[in-house]
Amino acid sequence: MPVEQLRKGIVAAVAIVTAATVGGLGITSAASALEETSTGSITVSNLADSGESVDVTAKAYKIIDVNYDYDTDQPETPEFTWNFAITGWVKSNFPEYIGADNSVTGEYEGLPNVEGETTSGIANNETTGxxxxxxxxxxxSGKLATVAGSAKNTGNSVTINGLAIGGYYVEVTNNSDESTTANGLYVYRAVDANVLPKYVDKQWVVDNATIVAKRSKPSMDKSINERTSSEINTGLDKRDQGSDTAYIGENVKFDLRTDVPAYPSNAISKSYWISDAMDEALTFNDDITVEGVKADGSTVDLTGTDAYVKILNTKDMGDHDVTFLLKFDYDKIRAYSKIHVSYSAIVNEKAVVGTAIVNHAELQYNNNPYNGNDYTTIPDDTKVYVFGIKVNKIAAGTKTPLSGAEFKLQRNGETSKFVEVSTGVYRKALNTETGSETLVTDANGKLTVYGLKGADDDGNQLTYQLVETKAPGGYNKLGAPIDVTLTPIQDEAKDYTGHLEGESEIGYVAKDVENKTGKLPKTGGIGTIVFSVLGVLMIAGGVMLAASRKKA
Incomplete structure (x- = not known):
């Protein structure tokens, strides 16, 4: 609670006492005297959001004394003086806040107290800063050595009892980083609270203080291939959501947005780490860009600056393997409300059809500024899927498997290249691989192609064309392409699941492709008669031509 408001409260109370004076004799009306042993309490409320559970301890350090004459039962002037423990420090560091008699000056009394949700980005030249x-x-400063009182929370608030009248610096810390509902997620800044005399019903009483916790809860938001289509869930503004489909060799882009906590400067540790652990089916491009986002939404490019250190293939705070780690210098980023990190990876040859390629990002930070060993981890995952087609090449009518048929796979007129993994099995080629356009059925007439994208950038199903370039021996080549459509299934959140509509097995659709035999005539058939007649006519023509030449 701002000192200014409490000062006004005391002045108003003194006026009430003056008005209650009997006649001109200077004798006040009957009132219960405030005892030197009288104490009050400070309650810090709103430790977490509704429904959340936390485990904290609050400690109060006295920094301002109230001049109260217990003999006359009235406050004296100056009402507020700095506590002896910090008087010298205030004179040296904030001389404008202390008067000649160690009084608390109007410059300090007029400062607004900032309660509730807080973030960093507090500029020291701003009033609230x-x-x-x-x-x-x-x-x-090290001047806050004596704890006047402390208590653990009960529910969503904590109350420190047994406090003498005065102004207090109140420190709230997490007791552990064990996760209940929100325990360990919040970072609490110190608050000031005041326990003061208050004149009520013709007597002075101690006015207990209630202050709203000054807290911040950093969050992690990860997205994949951000775009505006309402038919796709990129994970933007959603925890542990976000997915896409891709082909092997495709570049996939990721974005991370994290809140910067508001640490007090006396924090023992202010570690702030952002990391990503990529699935083996992703090849990191090492193309990280970093931006600091201000409260007004404007950004500052921090890429390659001393605001952070980048380490590849290392460990996070929990000793888990990560693909990259960004260790931030908190003092270099405290002016920002968020950090925005962008990077990309290529879906590689280790992708498995229908199996999620998980990209696991984490924000880790010290959640107890006064204990460097305590930290919390906020993860956020996205997923990528690849799909495939299984072709069953058979003879029309007999359903006999046909080996040796050759195809190419096209979409929108473009032919894809593949690498043969085993006989009749082909995966999409990486951009660094030569690959081949020719796909050949195996001895059992089977052809498998995989590593295919399942939907376009608007979430629409994709249709591929199987173009037969060579038919099996004794069979006619197909005269037109065969359409094969992939329709990825999404859940209620519009996240892809790895399944396809009408799939034969997870992530694959199957297609029977039939060939018919050639239409050449059989022996003794009408075709033979036709050829025989033609032969006779040709011979007769030859005889007639020879006879005509002799006559000539």
Whole structure:
């Protein structure tokens, strides 16, 4: 609660006492005297959002004394003076806040207190930043050695009892990083709260203080191939959602947006790490860009600056393997409300049809500024899927498997190249591979092609064309392409599942392709008669030509 508001409260109370004076004798009306042993409490409320559970401890350090004459049962002037423990420090660091008699000056009393949700990005030249700067430096000064009172929370608030009248610096810390509902996710900044005398019903009483927790809860938001189609869930603004389909060799783009916590400057540790652990079916392009996002939405390019250190193929805070790790210098990013990281990877030859290629990103940060060993991890995953086609080449009528048929696979007139994995099995070629357009059925007439994209950028199904380039011996080549459509199935959140409509097995659709035998005439048939007649006519023609030449 701002000191200014409490000061006004005391002045108003003194006026009430003056008005209650009997005649001109200077004798006040009957009132219960405030005892030197009288104490009050400070309650810090709103430790978490509704329905969330946390485990914290609050500690109160006295920084302002209230001048109260217990003999006359009235406050004195100056009402507020700095506590002896920090008087010298205030004079040296914030001389504008302390008067000649160690009083708390109007410059400090007029500062607004910032309660509730907070983020970093507090500039010291802003009014709301001045109180934060004072508390940060006070917390780091080492002058707050004596704890006036402490308590653990009950539910969504914590109450410290047994506090003498005065102004307090209140510190809230997580007791552990064990996750219940939200425990360990919040970072709490120090708050100021005041326990003061209050004149009520002709007597002075201690006015207990209630202050709203000053807290921030960093979050992680990961998306894949961001675009605007409502038919696709890219994971933007959604936790552990976001998916897409891709072909082997395709470049997939990822974006991470994380909140920057508001650490007090006296924090022992302010670690802030962003990492990503990629599936083996993804090849990292090492093309990271980093932006600092200000509260107004404007951005600053931090790529390659000393705001962070990039480490490849290392461990995160939990000793888990990660593809890359960005260790941020908190003091270089505290001016931003968010960090935006972009990067990409290529779907490689290890992709398995219908199996999620998971990309696991994490934000890790110290959740207890006063204990460097405590941290919390906020993960967010996205998924990529590839699909395939299974061809069953058979003879029309007999259904006999036909080996040796040759195809190529096209979409929108473009022919894809493949690498033969085994006889009759082909995967989409990487851009770095030569590959071949020719696909050949095996001895059993089977052909498998995989590593195919299942939907376009608007979420529409994709149709491929199987073009037969060579028929099996003794059979006619197909005169037209065969359409094969892939329709990926999405869940209620519009995330892809790895399944296809009408699939023969997960991620594959099957297609029977028939060939008919040639139409050459059989022996003794009408065709033979036709050829015989033609032969006789040709011979007769030859005889007539020879006779005519002799006559000539």
């Amino acid at each position: 001045e109180i934060a700067e004072f508390f940060d430096k006070l917390g780091a």
